[in-house]
Amino acid sequence: MSLIQVLPLAIVMIAGPQILSPIFLATSEQWRKNSAAYVFGASLSISLVVVVAYLLGNSLGGGGGGLLGASAQQLLYLVVLVLLLYAAVETYRKRNVSEPPKWMGKLTSASPRFSFRLGFLLLGFFPTDIVTSISVGTYLAANGDPVTDAAGFVLLTLFILALPSLGVLVLGERAEAALPKIRDWMNDNSWIISEVVIVLFVVLTLQNLLG
Template identity: 60%
Template sequence: MRFLEVLPLVFVMVAGPQILSAIFLATSENWRQNSAAFVAGAALSISLVVMLAYTFGTGARSQGASNTTLTAVVLAVLLFAMVNTYRTREEAEPPRWMGKLERAMPRFSFRLGFLLMGFFPTNILTSIAVGSYLAAREAPWTDAVPFILATLLVLALPSLILVGFGERAESLLPRARDWMNANSWVVNEAVIVFFIVMAVNNLLG
């Protein structure tokens, strides 16, 4: 099924400040409201960007653009994302604003989820790649739904872990945060390369 081809990009969407923000919010004072607001904001922005990219790609096809042309555009976007991820690999320290997340309020959390998940450079490129790729393959827009839901599930995992494991999660989450902070660029690169291979295969076959 086509939606399985875009699911690996979920890791690109969440690796870095995205999952770190989710972890910080899961350990904030109002963690239930903050986590829910963060995921809600992310759901809105990711859906919006994917839908716009899909609509643009579908419109391009109706005006005569070939599957090869659209796939080439997706490939170019992914190559740019790969270079950008490698170029910024040394920027391991989380942004200063993350220190404020422990005292965040739901309105701020919603706005953060909307802006971070929809318009962070790597995320907007990934969402555009997903929407464009599905349009190029003439797949229905609904094939993007599992990608969106899987992304939201990963963002919700820190709070779900806290619910399931209680005090044990309080020591687990900081270790997970540190690991992601140190290795997120490697995860990004691996997944982008995987998707580039699929795009090249689509061009050739």
């Protein structure tokens, strides 16, 4: 069940400037290279954080086989819970940020190198994203599940990030006309979806912690 449980957190990963950026890049001058570079940068940083968190979780006793034994499992669940609550507070605190950052206006003339760095930093080290990736890694470690169970979470996140460029590739001008409307909707409502997903994962973590 672990794979199914962590998949919804992909929605939390892309909420905010993380999904708004590829929408801008999909209409940039070098949109193919920029979009690919953004997704590639994101894939490296997300995977890095998840794997490091998983290894640290295992070393502390994830699944009962770490240095501290099975008793550390409860500690790992507590860590996951604290991280998720922090993500929920951060998401709620920024719910009224209706305008994207000013630097996003420059993405239409961005270079692939800049797009790669942006994807790497946003998806790897944006506060809610690093918290979410760490939560996934430690959650899998606490359950004694293989780190490969995070592959679905990573791939789904990357697929959503690639959707704007895939839309332009398939639909052309129709997608370019629709993207600004999608961008505005995501900017206004994505925090609600993120909060629902976080609450569901908090409930799952509490069940494991108390059960």
